[in-house]
Amino acid sequence: MRVAVVGLGWAGRSIWLPRLREHPRFAVTAVVDPDPAARTAVATDLAPAGQETDAAGGASGSAELAVFADVDELAAAGPARPDLAVVAVPNNRHADIAERLLAAGIPVFLEKPVCLSSAEADRLAAAEQAGDATLLAGSAARYRADVSRLYEVAASLGAIRHVDLAWVRARGIPDAGGWFTRREQSGGGALVDLGWHLLDTLTPLLGAVRFREVIGTTSDDFVNDGAWAAAWRHGDQPADGQPAPEQPPRVGGDVEDTARGFLVTEDGTSVALRASWASHEARDLTAITVEGTGGTVSLRCTFGFGPNRQDRSLLTLTRTGQTSPVTLPDEPIGAEYRRQLDELPAMLADPASRGRAIAEVRPTIAAIERFYACARASRQAPDLVPAGR
Template identity: 55%
Template sequence: MKVRAAVVGLGWAGHELWLRLLREHEDFEVVAVVDPDLGSRAAAVATGLPAHATVDALDPRTVDVAVVAVPNHLHAEVAAALLRRGISVFLEKPVCLTTAEADVLAEAERDGGMLLAGSAVAHRGDVRELAGLLPELGRIRHVGLAWVRARGVPQPGGWFTQRSKAGGGVLVDLGWHLLDVLTSLLGPAPTTQVIGSVSDDFVNNGAWSAAWREDQPTGASAGDVEDTARGFLVREDGISVSLLASWASHEALDASVITIEGSAGTARLHCTFGFSPNRAPEPVLTLTREGTTQRIPLPAEPIGIEYGRQLDGLAGLLADPGRRGLAVAQARGTVRLVERFYASARAARPADRAPESTAHKEVRTA
């Protein structure tokens, strides 16, 4: 029997990504969509899908899982409402924006549906090949994580660049992916030290926007989030982590780089995460030991295949009661790290210049 799915939110991710992937996947049947915009609902109805303005119209007797693709500030609210109705939820990053929202989700899941969190990068073939090299590296000492776009500020003037709606800038957007892949490679571990800095040189200049998303300027107020985040972390297991996430830069191409240094060797993956067409020609994975670098063969994969792969095992996860509570626990750890990162960046800001992101004054902790 197919899993009956609803898509909540018909913006770029909901319409161009999740609705299409669910319709193409043999394990799922799309039974409804939800969006407050009348035009988006009308377009869905024209394709034969029931469309609703709010999640209150969804019934757990006819919907097994809701894929939530709404703006960040609505993630916890919408997901909690669905969970309380007994409908399981698949929610991509960020799962929540504060530890208080994590508490809300935990309570809603306790007596309702199950919450599953999306993490696409770990499902890439090249990342899996990188993971396969870990036993050859000896004791892991350091991990370098970077995702740098050439021109990729999303939705100029829209919710992505408003702290009140996005929860932060590139750290919450691309940085969350990097932190997720770190956990997928090395497992979870508390972070004992966090040093971070942020800058906003590009966020309010439309010339640095992600044209490939086809976003239209909204006419909203200037963005108040960072477009670049640089940090250094130390985990409880002694592994250090450098992190660089940037929506825009002076680079020619978008690049995602993961470097893992161990006592017996270093592995490095250079590729491009996400859907930007401004990307490296092909991913390159290397293993370096005692002065010799070996290139590791990688499978050729279409752009974005990692998103569809998340759906391959989703039905099994929904049937596993042992998954309950895991997504919230991991999200709680990530959002605490993000809060500490922003607090460090705020404390390190030079006294003679204005805040890089005024919203960082409002970081909440539990």
């Protein structure tokens, strides 16, 4: 399958390019980025040994890799026109880039967040239909072995009454001062970044639920303090998940570093959510607890690539006062991304995939919109009654 990687920032270069290149089902035939330096660097890395790159960043005399500055060039790329575009650009470009590719008839695998508003979700749905092309959404957490095992155990718990979701980093503000911490480009902070992954884990548990109630609050105690930045995000992260050498962090941002909320589905299931880029914890922790009528299953692990990890994933099952461990397989950091790639060809070939990503995204983005609206309203509310009265 011919693949174009759109966006040559950290995710494109460090997550997707290495895994696509070593996967037997894919051939990277094109890369796209508006930055000439990024194009040249990647084209040089991918060029055969001894081959020079031209001024445009492409391999001189090579027909294997096409290098473009804009996605509109992909539609007329001839032999380099891809069977799939993997899009890993800044958040505010996700919907625009994916919409243009889909309208041109090019299937898209889109990194989270798929969109930043319900209106963008509508545009993507229309583009899928207009271009007769399928949109697939990145769902890394669902492809983790420990999360998959949690789903298996949760299926034996009867009716699910409550889910507790948390991803709390010790120090992990990504690219502080860069686009990640600027609301105009990112769409939000820890809620959009980490919270999207957490909310995405709900679909296999509860289905494509809609929320009757969404209450949330946000804070920004750490985002403008460079001491809390994720230094490992300022260099390339090797494909094996080992941290890159630390570099001086940049400072600045107008997004939240922490979001805390409580949501209730239409059928009465409650969901507690916390997403934090920084905290006073010693280690980065991702925790998912599912309470059902027949027991409780709890997972403690670390999502993502951060080096300050839990020693290992722990899954436990509690029934009638007895807690027992559930065996989990060992897997390398980042294995979930390779597992997603394994599934993509079959997903693209399945007609039922058309429209599925947007159907699952709509409750997530609607909940995030309402979460932020509640957080803004709580900061502006006058004449609040003091607690205890």
